[in-house]
Amino acid sequence: MLILGLDQSITRTGFALYEYPGDERDMRCGSFSCKDAGDPEEKCELFARQFKRLVGPKERRPDFMVWERARRRISAYPKKPNPDLLGLGGDDPAVWTVNADQLLLPEIQGIIRGEAISYRIPHESVPPAAWRAAIYGKGGGKLSRADAKAQARAYCKALGIAAGNEDEAEAACIARWAATCSQKFRLLFAEAAA
Numbered sequence: 001m002l003i004l005g006l007d008q009s010i011t012r013t014g015f016a017l018y019e020y021p022g023d024e025r026d027m028r029c030g031s032f033s034c035k036d037a038g039d040p041e042e043k044c045e046l047f048a049r050q051f052k053r054l055v056g057p058k059e060r061r062p063d064f065m066v067w068e069r070a071r072r073r074i075s076a077y078p079k080k081p082n083p084d085l086l087g088l089g090g091d092d093p094a095v096w097t098v099n100a101d102q103l104l105l106p107e108i109q110g111i112i113r114g115e116a117i118s119y120r121i122p123h124e125s126v127p128p129a130a131w132r133a134a135i136y137g138k139g140g141g142k143l144s145r146a147d148a149k150a151q152a153r154a155y156c157k158a159l160g161i162a163a164g165n166e167d168e169a170e171a172a173c174i175a176r177w178a179a180t181c182s183q184k185f186r187l188l189f190a191e192a193a194a
Helices: 040-055 105-118 128-136 145-159 166-181 183-193
Strands: 002-007 013-019 028-032 064-068 076-078 096-098 123-126
Touching: 002 166, 013 040, 013 166, 028 166, 040 105, 064 105, 064 166, 064 183, 105 123, 123 128, 123 166, 128 145, 128 166, 145 166, 166 183
Parallel strands: 002 064, 064 123
Antiparallel strands: 002 013, 013 028, 076 096
């Protein structure tokens, strides 16, 4: 069965195609980006077109899709004040802002879910802390973003998975999580084997 694992974002979406059961070293990893598109609408449309090219061809359509679940809460960060304007009635250091691309994650997650439903592909989303704890072991679910990305690269290197960047590495880890931990996938696999 072909599993498609995704670590999606507007900046760069990593994907991994894992034929299970099979050797992890045979995973096919890749990535695409939407960051050069104009406004948020164009970024989401570009994501949808690129994702459709990934899952659309019937000869390589996955049997199961799994992706990293988008956070329901959006983090805010103190805006860095412009030192040239401080004291002149300019930037207020108490102003907070959000990462604009983070606001698009629920929308691109919806695009993924919509394609899965459209093609009738069984699917699941998994919280980052859940798949990281299962794959990396104790404490893996509490890693910082940078440490988690580095751990994904190390994990893929240890298994011989050819991941070109940390997003592809995380997608490979997510696909591996589906093969080893997802109850939905286990039931699907058991039905196919029967």
